[in-house]
Amino acid sequence: MMIFTVISWILAVLVIAPAIYAVESKDLLSAAIAAGFADLAAAILFLVLQAPDVAITQAAIGAGITLAVFVYAIRRTERWEK
Amino acid sequence: MRKIVAAIISITVFVILTYFFITSSAPINYTTGGQYINPITHEHSNQSVPQQYLKDSKKDTGASNVVTAIVVEYRGFDTLGEVTVLFTAATGIALLLDELKRRNVPHDEPNFIVKVGSIVVLPFIVVVGTYIFIHGHLTPGGGFPGGAVIASGFLLLLLVHTNRGLPERKLSVTESIAGMTYALIGLLGLVFAHEFLENYLPLGTFTYLFSAGIIPLIYIAIGFKVGSELGGILHNLKGVHEE
Numbered sequence: 385m386m387i388f389t390v391i392s393w394i395l396a397v398l399v400i401a402p403a404i405y406a407v408e409s410k411d412l413l414s415a416a417i418a419a420g421f422a423d424l425a426a427a428i429l430f431l432v433l434q435a436p437d438v439a440i441t442q443a444a445i446g447a448g449i450t451l452a453v454f455v456y457a458i459r460r461t462e463r464w465e466k
Numbered sequence: 467m468r469k470i471v472a473a474i475i476s477i478t479v480f481v482i483l484t485y486f487f488i489t490s491s492a493p494i495n496y497t498t499g500g501q502y503i504n505p506i507t508h509e510h511s512n513q514s515v516p517q518q519y520l521k522d523s524k525k526d527t528g529a530s531n532v533v534t535a536i537v538v539e540y541r542g543f544d545t546l547g548e549v550t551v552l553f554t555a556a557t558g559i560a561l562l563l564d565e566l567k568r569r570n571v572p573h574d575e576p577n578f579i580v581k582v583g584s585i586v587v588l589p590f591i592v593v594v595g596t597y598i599f600i601h602g603h604l605t606p607g608g609g610f611p612g613g614a615v616i617a618s619g620f621l622l623l624l625l626v627h628t629n630r631g632l633p634e635r636k637l638s639v640t641e642s643i644a645g646m647t648y649a650l651i652g653l654l655g656l657v658f659a660h661e662f663l664e665n666y667l668p669l670g671t672f673t674y675l676f677s678a679g680i681i682p683l684i685y686i687a688i689g690f691k692v693g694s695e696l697g698g699i700l701h702n703l704k705g706v707h708e709e
Contacts, residue, residue, distance in 0.1 A: 437607060437611070439606075440598065440611040445614045449614060449617060449621065449700065452625075453700070460705070
Protein backbone atom coordinates (compact mmCIF):
# COMPACT_ATOMS: atom_id res chain seq x y z
CA MET A 385 0.00 0.00 0.00
CA MET A 386 2.85 2.34 0.92
CA ILE A 387 4.72 1.65 -2.33
CA PHE A 388 1.53 2.18 -4.31
CA THR A 389 1.04 5.61 -2.72
CA VAL A 390 4.65 6.64 -3.39
CA ILE A 391 4.47 5.52 -7.04
CA SER A 392 1.16 7.32 -7.50
CA TRP A 393 2.60 10.58 -6.14
CA ILE A 394 5.71 10.33 -8.35
CA LEU A 395 3.57 9.65 -11.44
CA ALA A 396 1.20 12.49 -10.53
CA VAL A 397 4.16 14.90 -10.43
CA LEU A 398 5.42 13.46 -13.75
CA VAL A 399 2.02 14.13 -15.31
CA ILE A 400 1.42 17.61 -13.90
CA ALA A 401 4.90 19.19 -14.23
CA PRO A 402 5.30 18.63 -18.02
CA ALA A 403 1.67 19.71 -18.50
CA ILE A 404 2.38 23.07 -16.80
CA TYR A 405 5.59 23.43 -18.85
CA ALA A 406 3.63 22.69 -22.05
CA VAL A 407 1.20 25.49 -21.25
CA GLU A 408 3.84 28.05 -20.23
CA SER A 409 6.62 27.39 -22.76
CA LYS A 410 7.10 29.80 -25.67
CA ASP A 411 8.87 27.12 -27.73
CA LEU A 412 5.97 25.16 -29.23
CA LEU A 413 8.10 22.18 -30.25
CA SER A 414 9.36 21.55 -26.72
CA ALA A 415 5.83 22.19 -25.43
CA ALA A 416 4.53 19.43 -27.72
CA ILE A 417 7.25 17.05 -26.54
CA ALA A 418 6.45 17.87 -22.88
CA ALA A 419 2.77 17.14 -23.57
CA GLY A 420 3.78 13.79 -25.06
CA PHE A 421 5.82 13.02 -21.95
CA ALA A 422 2.82 13.89 -19.74
CA ASP A 423 0.70 11.49 -21.82
CA LEU A 424 3.28 8.72 -21.42
CA ALA A 425 3.36 9.21 -17.63
CA ALA A 426 -0.46 9.16 -17.64
CA ALA A 427 -0.32 5.82 -19.49
CA ILE A 428 1.93 4.37 -16.78
CA LEU A 429 -0.44 5.82 -14.16
CA PHE A 430 -3.38 4.04 -15.83
CA LEU A 431 -1.37 0.79 -15.77
CA VAL A 432 -0.66 1.25 -12.04
CA LEU A 433 -4.37 1.89 -11.47
CA GLN A 434 -5.10 -1.46 -13.21
CA ALA A 435 -6.69 -0.13 -16.40
CA PRO A 436 -4.47 -1.78 -19.06
CA ASP A 437 -7.06 -1.22 -21.80
CA VAL A 438 -6.87 2.54 -21.33
CA ALA A 439 -3.09 2.44 -20.83
CA ILE A 440 -2.48 0.85 -24.26
CA THR A 441 -4.68 3.42 -25.99
CA GLN A 442 -3.12 6.33 -24.09
CA ALA A 443 0.43 5.20 -24.92
CA ALA A 444 -0.31 4.68 -28.62
CA ILE A 445 -2.48 7.73 -29.27
CA GLY A 446 -1.31 10.22 -26.64
CA ALA A 447 2.42 9.67 -26.72
CA GLY A 448 2.70 8.54 -30.35
CA ILE A 449 0.21 9.91 -32.80
CA THR A 450 -0.83 13.18 -31.11
CA LEU A 451 2.84 14.18 -30.80
CA ALA A 452 3.36 13.51 -34.51
CA VAL A 453 0.27 15.54 -35.37
CA PHE A 454 1.57 18.49 -33.31
CA VAL A 455 5.05 18.27 -34.84
CA TYR A 456 3.65 18.18 -38.39
CA ALA A 457 1.44 21.19 -37.60
CA ILE A 458 4.38 23.14 -36.11
CA ARG A 459 6.46 22.37 -39.21
CA ARG A 460 3.77 23.94 -41.36
CA THR A 461 3.41 27.05 -39.17
CA GLU A 462 5.85 28.62 -36.68
CA ARG A 463 7.95 27.24 -33.90
CA TRP A 464 7.93 30.22 -31.51
CA GLU A 465 4.89 31.59 -29.77
CA LYS A 466 4.59 35.36 -29.96
CA MET B 467 -1.42 40.50 -12.87
CA ARG B 468 -3.32 38.25 -15.30
CA LYS B 469 -1.36 35.22 -14.14
CA ILE B 470 -2.16 35.91 -10.48
CA VAL B 471 -5.89 36.20 -11.30
CA ALA B 472 -5.70 32.96 -13.32
CA ALA B 473 -3.95 31.19 -10.45
CA ILE B 474 -6.55 32.43 -7.93
CA ILE B 475 -9.43 31.29 -10.18
CA SER B 476 -7.93 27.85 -10.80
CA ILE B 477 -7.15 27.27 -7.10
CA THR B 478 -10.70 28.32 -6.16
CA VAL B 479 -12.21 25.92 -8.70
CA PHE B 480 -9.90 23.15 -7.46
CA VAL B 481 -10.89 23.72 -3.83
CA ILE B 482 -14.62 23.79 -4.69
CA LEU B 483 -14.43 20.60 -6.77
CA THR B 484 -12.38 18.83 -4.09
CA TYR B 485 -14.91 19.87 -1.45
CA PHE B 486 -17.80 18.45 -3.46
CA PHE B 487 -15.82 15.30 -4.27
CA ILE B 488 -15.10 14.66 -0.60
CA THR B 489 -18.57 15.49 0.71
CA SER B 490 -20.44 13.49 -1.96
CA SER B 491 -18.13 10.47 -1.89
CA ALA B 492 -20.94 8.33 -0.48
CA PRO B 493 -22.65 6.58 -3.43
CA ILE B 494 -25.98 7.93 -4.60
CA ASN B 495 -28.60 5.89 -2.85
CA TYR B 496 -30.75 4.05 -5.37
CA THR B 497 -31.23 1.25 -2.88
CA THR B 498 -34.02 0.68 -0.42
CA GLY B 499 -33.63 -2.34 1.81
CA GLY B 500 -30.98 -4.12 -0.27
CA GLN B 501 -32.90 -3.55 -3.49
CA TYR B 502 -31.58 -1.59 -6.47
CA ILE B 503 -34.13 0.49 -8.33
CA ASN B 504 -33.92 1.41 -11.99
CA PRO B 505 -34.46 5.21 -11.88
CA ILE B 506 -36.24 5.23 -15.27
CA THR B 507 -38.48 2.17 -15.30
CA HIS B 508 -38.64 1.73 -11.48
CA GLU B 509 -37.86 -1.99 -11.80
CA HIS B 510 -36.41 -3.71 -8.76
CA SER B 511 -33.33 -5.91 -8.70
CA ASN B 512 -30.92 -7.18 -6.08
CA GLN B 513 -27.87 -6.41 -8.28
CA SER B 514 -26.30 -3.11 -9.31
CA VAL B 515 -25.31 -2.63 -12.96
CA PRO B 516 -21.55 -3.33 -12.46
CA GLN B 517 -22.38 -6.45 -10.43
CA GLN B 518 -24.62 -7.63 -13.22
CA TYR B 519 -21.94 -7.04 -15.88
CA LEU B 520 -19.31 -8.89 -13.87
CA LYS B 521 -21.63 -11.78 -13.11
CA ASP B 522 -23.44 -12.24 -16.42
CA SER B 523 -20.92 -11.19 -19.09
CA LYS B 524 -19.36 -14.66 -19.25
CA LYS B 525 -22.77 -16.28 -19.81
CA ASP B 526 -24.10 -13.57 -22.15
CA THR B 527 -21.11 -12.88 -24.40
CA GLY B 528 -18.45 -15.56 -23.81
CA ALA B 529 -15.72 -12.89 -23.70
CA SER B 530 -13.18 -13.15 -20.88
CA ASN B 531 -12.39 -9.42 -21.13
CA VAL B 532 -15.35 -7.72 -19.46
CA VAL B 533 -14.40 -4.30 -20.88
CA THR B 534 -14.71 -5.71 -24.40
CA ALA B 535 -17.96 -7.41 -23.48
CA ILE B 536 -19.39 -4.05 -22.44
CA VAL B 537 -17.93 -2.01 -25.30
CA VAL B 538 -18.83 -4.35 -28.18
CA GLU B 539 -21.76 -6.39 -26.91
CA TYR B 540 -23.80 -4.44 -24.36
CA ARG B 541 -22.93 -1.01 -25.80
CA GLY B 542 -22.24 -2.01 -29.42
CA PHE B 543 -24.34 0.75 -30.91
CA ASP B 544 -22.27 3.41 -29.06
CA THR B 545 -19.10 1.90 -30.51
CA LEU B 546 -20.58 2.20 -34.00
CA GLY B 547 -21.14 5.88 -33.21
CA GLU B 548 -17.53 6.30 -32.04
CA VAL B 549 -16.25 4.76 -35.27
CA THR B 550 -18.47 7.16 -37.20
CA VAL B 551 -17.02 10.12 -35.27
CA LEU B 552 -13.49 9.05 -36.16
CA PHE B 553 -14.51 8.60 -39.81
CA THR B 554 -16.00 12.12 -39.87
CA ALA B 555 -12.81 13.58 -38.33
CA ALA B 556 -10.60 11.83 -40.89
CA THR B 557 -12.79 13.01 -43.77
CA GLY B 558 -12.77 16.59 -42.47
CA ILE B 559 -8.97 16.59 -42.18
CA ALA B 560 -8.66 15.20 -45.71
CA LEU B 561 -10.98 17.92 -47.03
CA LEU B 562 -9.31 20.80 -45.17
CA LEU B 563 -5.69 19.82 -45.74
CA ASP B 564 -5.98 18.94 -49.42
CA GLU B 565 -4.67 22.42 -50.21
CA LEU B 566 -1.42 21.76 -48.29
CA LYS B 567 -0.30 19.10 -50.73
CA ARG B 568 0.37 21.67 -53.42
CA ARG B 569 2.81 23.57 -51.18
CA ASN B 570 5.53 21.09 -50.39
CA VAL B 571 7.86 21.72 -47.46
CA PRO B 572 11.36 20.26 -48.00
CA HIS B 573 12.23 17.45 -45.63
CA ASP B 574 15.62 16.59 -44.14
CA GLU B 575 16.95 13.11 -44.76
CA PRO B 576 16.75 10.89 -41.64
CA ASN B 577 20.00 9.48 -40.35
CA PHE B 578 21.26 5.94 -40.85
CA ILE B 579 20.17 4.62 -37.45
CA VAL B 580 16.56 5.63 -38.00
CA LYS B 581 16.50 4.01 -41.46
CA VAL B 582 17.93 0.66 -40.36
CA GLY B 583 16.11 0.69 -37.02
CA SER B 584 12.77 1.11 -38.75
CA ILE B 585 13.37 -2.06 -40.78
CA VAL B 586 13.99 -3.98 -37.54
CA VAL B 587 11.16 -2.46 -35.49
CA LEU B 588 8.32 -2.13 -38.03
CA PRO B 589 7.37 -5.85 -38.27
CA PHE B 590 7.14 -6.07 -34.48
CA ILE B 591 4.91 -2.99 -34.28
CA VAL B 592 2.52 -4.42 -36.88
CA VAL B 593 2.46 -7.85 -35.21
CA VAL B 594 1.77 -6.35 -31.76
CA GLY B 595 -1.03 -4.19 -33.17
CA THR B 596 -2.60 -7.16 -34.93
CA TYR B 597 -2.29 -9.27 -31.78
CA ILE B 598 -3.96 -6.57 -29.70
CA PHE B 599 -7.06 -6.37 -31.89
CA ILE B 600 -7.38 -10.10 -32.69
CA HIS B 601 -7.21 -11.01 -28.98
CA GLY B 602 -9.47 -8.13 -27.94
CA HIS B 603 -12.02 -10.48 -26.37
CA LEU B 604 -9.39 -12.36 -24.34
CA THR B 605 -6.71 -9.89 -23.20
CA PRO B 606 -6.67 -6.12 -22.54
CA GLY B 607 -6.92 -4.06 -25.68
CA GLY B 608 -9.14 -4.18 -28.71
CA GLY B 609 -9.86 -2.56 -32.02
CA PHE B 610 -9.02 1.03 -31.11
CA PRO B 611 -5.65 0.43 -29.37
CA GLY B 612 -4.60 -2.15 -31.97
CA GLY B 613 -5.46 0.18 -34.83
CA ALA B 614 -3.57 3.01 -33.11
CA VAL B 615 -0.46 0.83 -32.71
CA ILE B 616 -0.59 -0.09 -36.41
CA ALA B 617 -1.01 3.61 -37.27
CA SER B 618 2.16 4.35 -35.26
CA GLY B 619 3.88 1.84 -37.57
CA PHE B 620 2.61 3.93 -40.50
CA LEU B 621 4.03 6.98 -38.70
CA LEU B 622 7.46 5.33 -38.57
CA LEU B 623 7.27 4.72 -42.34
CA LEU B 624 6.33 8.37 -42.91
CA LEU B 625 9.25 9.56 -40.76
CA VAL B 626 11.79 7.39 -42.58
CA HIS B 627 10.69 7.87 -46.19
CA THR B 628 10.66 11.65 -46.11
CA ASN B 629 9.56 12.32 -49.67
CA ARG B 630 6.81 9.74 -49.88
CA GLY B 631 3.29 9.44 -48.49
CA LEU B 632 1.04 6.47 -47.85
CA PRO B 633 -1.11 4.88 -50.58
CA GLU B 634 -4.17 7.04 -49.96
CA ARG B 635 -6.53 5.15 -52.22
CA LYS B 636 -5.76 1.74 -50.71
CA LEU B 637 -6.21 3.20 -47.22
CA SER B 638 -9.64 4.60 -48.03
CA VAL B 639 -10.73 1.34 -49.69
CA THR B 640 -9.63 -0.65 -46.59
CA GLU B 641 -11.43 1.81 -44.33
CA SER B 642 -14.66 1.63 -46.32
CA ILE B 643 -14.66 -2.17 -46.48
CA ALA B 644 -14.00 -2.43 -42.73
CA GLY B 645 -16.74 0.05 -41.89
CA MET B 646 -19.23 -1.74 -44.14
CA THR B 647 -18.26 -5.07 -42.53
CA TYR B 648 -19.12 -3.68 -39.09
CA ALA B 649 -22.50 -2.40 -40.26
CA LEU B 650 -23.16 -5.65 -42.15
CA ILE B 651 -22.41 -7.79 -39.07
CA GLY B 652 -24.91 -5.64 -37.17
CA LEU B 653 -27.55 -5.98 -39.90
CA LEU B 654 -27.08 -9.78 -40.01
CA GLY B 655 -27.90 -9.69 -36.29
CA LEU B 656 -31.20 -8.09 -37.31
CA VAL B 657 -31.82 -11.07 -39.61
CA PHE B 658 -30.70 -13.96 -37.40
CA ALA B 659 -31.21 -12.70 -33.83
CA HIS B 660 -33.99 -10.09 -34.27
CA GLU B 661 -31.84 -7.25 -32.89
CA PHE B 662 -29.20 -4.95 -34.37
CA LEU B 663 -25.65 -6.06 -33.36
CA GLU B 664 -27.05 -8.99 -31.38
CA ASN B 665 -24.81 -12.05 -31.24
CA TYR B 666 -25.90 -14.88 -33.59
CA LEU B 667 -22.72 -17.01 -33.76
CA PRO B 668 -21.95 -19.85 -31.31
CA LEU B 669 -20.12 -18.65 -28.19
CA GLY B 670 -17.49 -21.41 -28.33
CA THR B 671 -15.20 -22.37 -25.47
CA PHE B 672 -14.53 -19.67 -22.88
CA THR B 673 -10.99 -18.11 -23.16
CA TYR B 674 -10.32 -19.70 -26.57
CA LEU B 675 -9.45 -17.62 -29.64
CA PHE B 676 -12.52 -18.78 -31.58
CA SER B 677 -15.09 -17.80 -28.99
CA ALA B 678 -17.39 -14.94 -28.00
CA GLY B 679 -19.46 -15.01 -31.20
CA ILE B 680 -19.28 -11.81 -33.26
CA ILE B 681 -16.96 -9.84 -30.91
CA PRO B 682 -13.65 -10.88 -32.60
CA LEU B 683 -15.09 -10.21 -36.06
CA ILE B 684 -16.23 -6.72 -35.04
CA TYR B 685 -12.90 -5.95 -33.38
CA ILE B 686 -10.95 -7.08 -36.46
CA ALA B 687 -13.09 -4.76 -38.60
CA ILE B 688 -12.58 -1.88 -36.12
CA GLY B 689 -8.81 -2.53 -36.02
CA PHE B 690 -8.49 -2.27 -39.79
CA LYS B 691 -10.74 0.79 -39.85
CA VAL B 692 -8.97 2.73 -37.09
CA GLY B 693 -5.51 1.84 -38.41
CA SER B 694 -6.26 3.01 -41.94
CA GLU B 695 -8.10 6.13 -40.72
CA LEU B 696 -5.30 7.29 -38.41
CA GLY B 697 -2.78 6.46 -41.13
CA GLY B 698 -4.78 8.62 -43.54
CA ILE B 699 -4.85 11.48 -41.00
CA LEU B 700 -1.06 11.32 -40.59
CA HIS B 701 -0.60 11.14 -44.38
CA ASN B 702 -2.75 14.21 -44.88
CA LEU B 703 -0.96 16.16 -42.14
CA LYS B 704 2.43 15.34 -43.64
CA GLY B 705 1.01 16.60 -46.93
CA VAL B 706 3.26 14.99 -49.51
CA HIS B 707 2.12 15.47 -53.08
CA GLU B 708 2.14 12.07 -54.72
CA GLU B 709 0.74 11.26 -58.11
